[in-house]
Amino acid sequence: MTEAMNVDSLYQEIILDHYKRPHGAGLRDGGDAEVHHVNPTCGDEITLRVHLDGDVVRDVSYDAQGCSISQASASVLNDLVVGHTVAEGFTTLDAFQELMQGKGHVEPDEDVLEDGIAFAGVAQFPARVKCALLSWMAFKDAATQATGAQAAGKDGS
Amino acid sequence: MTSTYDVARVREDFPILQRRLAGDLPLVYLDSANTSQKPRQVVDAIDAHYLAHNANVARAMHQLGAEASEAFELGRTKVAGFIGASRREEVVFTKNASEAINLVARVLGDAGAVGPGDEIVISQMEHHSNIVPWQLLAERTGATLRWFGVTPEGRLDLENDPITERTKIVAVTWVSNMLGTINPVADIVARAKAVGAYSLIDASQAVPQIPVDVTALGADFVAFTGHKMVGPTGIGVLHGRYDLLASLPPFLGGGEMIETVTMEGSTFAPPPARFEAGTPPIAQSVGLGAAVDYLSALGMENVAAHEQAITAYALERLVEIDGLTVVGPKEPVDRGGAISFTLEGVHPHDVAQLLDSKGVAVRAGHHCAKPAHACFGVQSTTRASFYLYTTEAEIDALVEAIWHTKKYFGA
Ligand SMILES: Cc1ncc(COP(=O)(O)O)c(C=O)c1O
Numbered sequence: 001m002t003e004a005m006n007v008d009s010l011y012q013e014i015i016l017d018h019y020k021r022p023h024g025a026g027l028r029d030g031g032d033a034e035v036h037h038v039n040p041t042c043g044d045e046i047t048l049r050v051h052l053d054g055d056v057v058r059d060v061s062y063d064a065q066g067c068s069i070s071q072a073s074a075s076v077l078n079d080l081v082v083g084h085t086v087a088e089g090f091t092t093l094d095a096f097q098e099l100m101q102g103k104g105h106v107e108p109d110e111d112v113l114e115d116g117i118a119f120a121g122v123a124q125f126p127a128r129v130k131c132a133l134l135s136w137m138a139f140k141d142a143a144t145q146a147t148g149a150q151a152a153g154k155d156g157s
Numbered sequence: 158m159t160s161t162y163d164v165a166r167v168r169e170d171f172p173i174l175q176r177r178l179a180g181d182l183p184l185v186y187l188d189s190a191n192t193s194q195k196p197r198q199v200v201d202a203i204d205a206h207y208l209a210h211n212a213n214v215a216r217a218m219h220q221l222g223a224e225a226s227e228a229f230e231l232g233r234t235k236v237a238g239f240i241g242a243s244r245r246e247e248v249v250f251t252k253n254a255s256e257a258i259n260l261v262a263r264v265l266g267d268a269g270a271v272g273p274g275d276e277i278v279i280s281q282m283e284h285h286s287n288i289v290p291w292q293l294l295a296e297r298t299g300a301t302l303r304w305f306g307v308t309p310e311g312r313l314d315l316e317n318d319p320i321t322e323r324t325k326i327v328a329v330t331w332v333s334n335m336l337g338t339i340n341p342v343a344d345i346v347a348r349a350k351a352v353g354a355y356s357l358i359d360a361s362q363a364v365p366q367i368p369v370d371v372t373a374l375g376a377d378f379v380a381f382t383g384h385k386m387v388g389p390t391g392i393g394v395l396h397g398r399y400d401l402l403a404s405l406p407p408f409l410g411g412g413e414m415i416e417t418v419t420m421e422g423s424t425f426a427p428p429p430a431r432f433e434a435g436t437p438p439i440a441q442s443v444g445l446g447a448a449v450d451y452l453s454a455l456g457m458e459n460v461a462a463h464e465q466a467i468t469a470y471a472l473e474r475l476v477e478i479d480g481l482t483v484v485g486p487k488e489p490v491d492r493g494g495a496i497s498f499t500l501e502g503v504h505p506h507d508v509a510q511l512l513d514s515k516g517v518a519v520r521a522g523h524h525c526a527k528p529a530h531a532c533f534g535v536q537s538t539t540r541a542s543f544y545l546y547t548t549e550a551e552i553d554a555l556v557e558a559i560w561h562t563k564k565y566f567g568a
Pocket of ligand 1: 256284359382525
């Protein structure tokens with residue numbers, strides 16, 4: 001008998017918890033940059049704002065429409081980057097992206113990714129990797145714009 | 158189900174339907190609106206062509222060249238017969254339905270058929286392939302795009318008819334790939350004619366499942382695609398009225414589409430060659446010919462009756478599931494074999510993933526019909542679609558897998 005396709009490795013309890021009770025969901029006023037990202041294959045969408053305090057990410061607020069994987073991923077993103085510098089956030093992003101693109105061969109570092117390690121199973125479902133990365137790519141875009149805007153603001157003053 | 162139609166017998170022609178998936182689960186293929194499976198007869202015909210008759214067409218003087226040319230043109234003859242074309246030269250081969258529609262939009266534009274102040278009418282239930290080419294044409298020419306709306310039941314809103322004296326082109330789908338609706342296309346073609354507008358019918362989901370007679374329909378253009386009608390990928394069909402095709406400029410330039418080429422310019426071959434630049438889909442034409450032979454042997458009336466019966470059964474079973482909402486007509490009347498639905502509390506992506514873990518293959522997403530989804534205030538749906546090999550047992554497997562999905566997500 002061939003091995004059953006293990007959807008349980010995809011839908012880890014942690015992922016379902018984040019999906020049902022997402023952390024930091026909703027768009028909050030202010031913010032230094034807002035982006036809207038879409039997954040063109042399935043139509044999942046996210047509007048995400050990065051709120052900076054100097055070089056520290058004070059808040060990531062978002063309105064996401066999509067599957068459990070993309071929603072849970074946005075929730076974990078919020079956990080992992082809020083309260084850290086943008087540079088630290090990008091380091092975490094790199095680790096998460098490496099995990100997602102590792103086809104299941106990358107051993108995640110729990111110290112860096114915390115609940116994000118639950119996404120290790122997603123890497124084995126190529127069609128779902130984009131779902132997991134949607135909010136992270138939106139964060140990368142927004143944080144880059146926000147820091148760029150800050151730098152421009154400083155130059156101008 | 159009618160006793161003349163033996164699904165079990167039909168399934169024997171499709172080896173893939175015997176496939177086992179991960180966990181040794183049998184494949185339940187409910188994604189035929191996306192692409193249909195292929196019977197052995199079609200695959201064998203393509204194989205035999207490549208293995209025994211392969212050569213380029215029209216330009217090869219040798220014996221194989223003659224055989225390949227004849228085989229390629231025979232595919233055209235078979236398709237023409239299958240759709241009731243009044244002459245075989247009205248069948249233009251493209252690479253798919255999308256290219257066929259783009260061809261029409263491009264050459265009508267080049268022929269100056271629309272300009273500023275003119276209107277192009279489409280509908281909100283179109284596949285993106287019958288939206289984007291018209292948006293591009295409108296942008297190029299300054300024409301305006303107008304839309305037929307969709308009623309809450311999922312039918313075309315014919316009461317609010319956007320066709321007026323300003324309309325130059327009307328392009329509407331025969332069967333919706335998302336809602337399953339079968340539209341009264343003969344009526345729409347008549348309305349287009351009454352104002353002197355060109356008409357195009359997207360028959361991508363119609364030709365596979367209902368008897369189609371393009372001459373009786375009377376549209377200027379009909380587009381469809383080989384891979385949804387048990388044929389191969391890589392071939393689509395544009396049917397056009399011959400005198401109209403003969404009056405239009407070419408689409409792509411290249412070999413085979415010319416009459417003569419000099420350094421000063423070229424003159425163009427008559428239809429269909431005018432619209433078929435370069436080496437055409439030769440083996441695909443052979444495969445499509447075998448596909449229409451296959452469908453004809455089953456009888457399109459029987460295929461349609463089976464589709465109707467299986468869709469009625471599926472609708473009946475699906476509405477039993479609480480939290481499940483069918484998006485599209487809920488009665489099996491003027492309705493094709495695609496059923497899109499939402500499941501409360503579970504995103505379509507997650508539904509499809511869970512169904513796949515049970516061996517049930519469906520599609521989740523916007524099905525290239527974002528405006529149609531927007532009509533119903535949803536971003537995406539799960540779609541199960543049926544075909545001539547679908548059984549009631551497969552619908553039962555779908556229903557059971559949906560119950561499992563609900564439980565899994567606590568919905
Ligand atoms: C109604 C309709 N029109 C057009 C198409 C496009 O077909 P193709 O992708 O083969 O060009 C499809 C299939 O996806 C369809 O369902």
